[in-house]
Amino acid sequence: MLRFIVxxxxxxxxxxxxxxxARWTALIGSGLTALAxxxxxxxxxxxxxxFQFVRSWTISESxxxxxxxxxxxxxxxxxxxxxxxxxxxxxxxxxxxxxxxxFYACLLLLxxxxxxxxxxxxxxxxxxxxxxxxxxxxxxxxxxxTGNRYAAAWKVTIYLALGSFVLLLGLLLLYRSVPVxxxxxxxxxxxxxxxxxxxxxxxxxxxxxxxxxxFGVLVSLFPFHSWxxxxxxxxxxxAAMLHAxxxxxxxLYGLLRIAMPLLPEGARHWSWxxxxxxxxxxxxxxxxxxxxxxxxxxxxxxxxxxxxxxxxGIASANLIGMNGAAVLMFAHGISIALLFALAGxxxxxxGTLVFSDLGGLAKIMPFAGFAFGVATFAAIGLPxxxxxxxxxxxxxxxxxxxxDLQGLHFFQVTTVLALWGVVISAVYMLRAYRMIFMGAPxxxxxxxxxxxxxxxxxxxxxxxxxxxxxxxxxxxxxxLRPTFAPSVAQSTR
Amino acid sequence: xxxTPALEIIVLVWGLxxxxxxxxxxxxxxxxxxFAGIFGLAAVLLGSFFLAPGxxxxxxxxxxxxxxxxxxxxxxxxxLVTTIFVLIMAIDYAPTIxxxxxxxxxxxxxxEFFALPIFTCAGLMWMASAIDxxxxxxxxxxxxxxxxxxxxxxxxxxxxxxxxxxxxxxxALSTGFLVYGITWIFGVTGETNLARIGLALTTNDFDQVPLxxxxxxxxVALGFKIAAVPFQIWVPDVYQGAPTPVTAFLxxxxxxxxxxxxxxxxxxFLILPQVGKVLVAMAALTLLYxxxxxxxxxxxxxxxxxxxxAHAGYLLVGVASFSGTAVxxxxxxxxxxxxxxxxxLIVVAAHGGEQIENYAGLAKRSPFLAGAMLxxxxxxxxxxxxxxxxxxxxxxxxxxxxxxxxxxxxxVITVGCGFYYYLKVVRAMFWxxxxxxxxxxxxxxxxxxxxxxxxxxxxVFGVYPQPxxxxxxxxxxxxxxxxx
Numbered sequence: 018m019l020r021f022i023v024x025x026x027x028x029x030x031x032x033x034x035x036x037x038x039a040r041w042t043a044l045i046g047s048g049l050t051a052l053a054x055x056x057x058x059x060x061x062x063x064x065x066x067x068f069q070f071v072r073s074w075t076i077s078e079s080x081x082x083x084x085x086x087x088x089x090x091x092x093x094x095x096x097x098x099x100x101x102x103x104x105x106x107x108x109x110x111x112x113x114x115x116x117x118x119x120f121y122a123c124l125l126l127l128x129x130x131x132x133x134x135x136x137x138x139x140x141x142x143x144x145x146x147x148x149x150x151x152x153x154x155x156x157x158x159x160x161x162x163t164g165n166r167y168a169a170a171w172k173v174t175i176y177l178a179l180g181s182f183v184l185l186l187g188l189l190l191l192y193r194s195v196p197v198x199x200x201x202x203x204x205x206x207x208x209x210x211x212x213x214x215x216x217x218x219x220x221x222x223x224x225x226x227x228x229x230x231x232f233g234v235l236v237s238l239f240p241f242h243s244w245x246x247x248x249x250x251x252x253x254x255x256a257a258m259l260h261a262x263x264x265x266x267x268x269l270y271g272l273l274r275i276a277m278p279l280l281p282e283g284a285r286h287w288s289w290x291x292x293x294x295x296x297x298x299x300x301x302x303x304x305x306x307x308x309x310x311x312x313x314x315x316x317x318x319x320x321x322x323x324x325x326x327x328x329x330g331i332a333s334a335n336l337i338g339m340n341g342a343a344v345l346m347f348a349h350g351i352s353i354a355l356l357f358a359l360a361g362x363x364x365x366x367x368g369t370l371v372f373s374d375l376g377g378l379a380k381i382m383p384f385a386g387f388a389f390g391v392a393t394f395a396a397i398g399l400p401x402x403x404x405x406x407x408x409x410x411x412x413x414x415x416x417x418x419x420x421d422l423q424g425l426h427f428f429q430v431t432t433v434l435a436l437w438g439v440v441i442s443a444v445y446m447l448r449a450y451r452m453i454f455m456g457a458p459x460x461x462x463x464x465x466x467x468x469x470x471x472x473x474x475x476x477x478x479x480x481x482x483x484x485x486x487x488x489x490x491x492x493x494x495x496x497l498r499p500t501f502a503p504s505v506a507q508s509t510r
Numbered sequence: 511x512x513x514t515p516a517l518e519i520i521v522l523v524w525g526l527x528x529x530x531x532x533x534x535x536x537x538x539x540x541x542x543x544x545f546a547g548i549f550g551l552a553a554v555l556l557g558s559f560f561l562a563p564g565x566x567x568x569x570x571x572x573x574x575x576x577x578x579x580x581x582x583x584x585x586x587x588x589x590l591v592t593t594i595f596v597l598i599m600a601i602d603y604a605p606t607i608x609x610x611x612x613x614x615x616x617x618x619x620x621x622e623f624f625a626l627p628i629f630t631c632a633g634l635m636w637m638a639s640a641i642d643x644x645x646x647x648x649x650x651x652x653x654x655x656x657x658x659x660x661x662x663x664x665x666x667x668x669x670x671x672x673x674x675x676x677x678x679x680x681x682a683l684s685t686g687f688l689v690y691g692i693t694w695i696f697g698v699t700g701e702t703n704l705a706r707i708g709l710a711l712t713t714n715d716f717d718q719v720p721l722x723x724x725x726x727x728x729x730v731a732l733g734f735k736i737a738a739v740p741f742q743i744w745v746p747d748v749y750q751g752a753p754t755p756v757t758a759f760l761x762x763x764x765x766x767x768x769x770x771x772x773x774x775x776x777x778x779f780l781i782l783p784q785v786g787k788v789l790v791a792m793a794a795l796t797l798l799y800x801x802x803x804x805x806x807x808x809x810x811x812x813x814x815x816x817x818x819x820a821h822a823g824y825l826l827v828g829v830a831s832f833s834g835t836a837v838x839x840x841x842x843x844x845x846x847x848x849x850x851x852x853x854x855l856i857v858v859a860a861h862g863g864e865q866i867e868n869y870a871g872l873a874k875r876s877p878f879l880a881g882a883m884l885x886x887x888x889x890x891x892x893x894x895x896x897x898x899x900x901x902x903x904x905x906x907x908x909x910x911x912x913x914x915x916x917x918x919x920x921x922v923i924t925v926g927c928g929f930y931y932y933l934k935v936v937r938a939m940f941w942x943x944x945x946x947x948x949x950x951x952x953x954x955x956x957x958x959x960x961x962x963x964x965x966x967x968x969x970v971f972g973v974y975p976q977p978x979x980x981x982x983x984x985x986x987x988x989x990x991x992x993x994x
Binding site: 079141145146149156175186 | 923
């Protein structure tokens, strides 16, 4: 099952490079991948919990290195997100004039990097798959980007390369910090060692800091966020959808999967730092977002800002907060992908995304206006959408930490600030909606076509996904709960 | 079962036969000799898998200066593979050589160009087995002498002559340092055999200052061979000026042999604490210089020269972390990716030039070459699933194990630099449009096959390192300390 999910996009990319018709192959490949993730999701036995569908191939005896695939609830949620966004990104790809094959291959490689990283239970491949996605990003932005694309491509590539090598150091230290007899890259082995307290607290502090910085750069944690808005503004829409929606979640996934359960002491030690930085994400970047004058930059900054909420959920380190963080990763991935897709469609028609040039588009493109409105509400976190369910959980989880201390704890201050952040995001999202879709329509846009009929299906798919989780969060929580329960029980002991 | 020393002898005899045959057949197409050389070396490579077990290290006689341990056999194969690929490149490069050599015959001079690398190969193979300073010196000289000729081979080209002179003078100087250092070490310990030097160092109480002085002189000479800072001054000019196959040979074969000798020489001296500090300083400087100086380069050959300094830095991190296996593994990745880049460089240079701007739009002009160069560059930069990444991973792991914090911090920064200058080439190939008058590029079947082999090697060893690790296992007792 997982083998298929991991290798299908990779094989599709190869097929396209070797001459198969690009668009149809990509659509079929990503569609099959998405179906397979759904099948895996429903076949997962939540009662048993733990990692299922495990497959292992030995790579190196002397390093105890295995190519190890496996999935638990968190993995499955991320895989569904990745496959769904990939399918929609491929669907939303407009006709490409130069090197169409390479474009689709890059898109699929980007996604297979993310999918492979999510499905790997081995630190080495977990890391390697993610970095594989770096080069397609470089090519996608550099060849097919818009605006200041060269600078953006350089910045994102070098930033992320540096971040991932910091991460690599952290992972190597982690590998070296457990007793020799049980040294392994296997996440399951490391998890049981972490629960047994085999990693010394002093070592945990160093490793956690390295992982926090490494993963933080990849997720655009304040103040390492400056690559993100620029890259997303310049990237072609499908690439921005995949990168902002899926690939960026890798860092958060790593924190949830590796840093928090394995290094509880380190997490406690650095929680103040994480809280300060994520407040920067929410408040500082939030205010910066309000000041943006172009939709693509605004969306880029907003995606940086929303990372703050996910970080908050992770930092709370309790069951409800971590569950919230996981659901929010999914919810944000869906909403930002939809927003970038629509922004790409608008740019394709008008050639500009500057707010003051647009206006009144809802009359001209009613379906796009409707879809953008829904995505806006989802991004703000109105009830009914997945973002609402997730943010509520995050806030409850974070506010509860330190509540028994009778007084305003650091966590509660941050939660209050984060709640005000919701107002900030409402301000910029609604303002963007007003300036683009409401008001007097500009004469020259009167002839713009609405979203093509075929493109309405992926929009509806994405909206359906966010509504499903929003109204029935238990679909996701059913599989997520057994994922976090053991590690939380451990850290609250 | 073949006795190990026979390998070098076969290579040497084959080289002599080719050289003589070449002298008596002035009329034929000289590329025959390249094919003959490739064939002979491939046969020896095959033979190296059917070796009789080598004798243990003896106190006197042949086995006191020649060893057949796994490391030696590993690097013999390494030298053979390198030379085979260099000869394949040389065939493609033949037209350029013909232009650079004065002579009436259409094939004048080509025969020697194909025969000399075989002698270099024999020297490299002896270096891999040398465990006595005398043996090290002699085999090193065999390598260097043949390189003197090869570097200046296209002697009508002033840049090549300049490169040749620089290489000759500086190399001769470094040889002087080596001999002088050896005499100091011999003067203190009374031994030239590395194992006995180690034994003498642990049992007797020596004055450390003259010993360290001697070792420092030896390190200068070896630093020259592996292009470590501050002995790297010659590298950019010589690499750029020399015929490209020779540059590839220098940057892979010569460097690898230098590292083997470095590992062997350092083994007995590791009980001296100062040695580690010198190595750390050398590694740090080499990393910084190589990577930062590569940033502004616009000529690909020169860029690869700086990149070879940079990689010497990563290799030195492995040496400073006492991990011979990491160094050996890194060298394998380095061999594959460097040869691949040079092979593409030769083909593209024949249709344009060596500047990075000549690569503009290569993805459209020749998707195969662009793909090959992409793989090479990504591997050099250290992107996962390539041998280059696994090498870096291994070296960094060794450094983490030894808590080399300074080197790790510098390493992370320089990897970032690497991404910039290697991706500059990728940028030219994929982002930029080809110039309008650009000719189509044809790749010969042989080169195409060689490139596909190298690409396959990069991916296979990038995912499945076990064959190399197994070949390096089963250490003999003498080199355990350095190659743990």
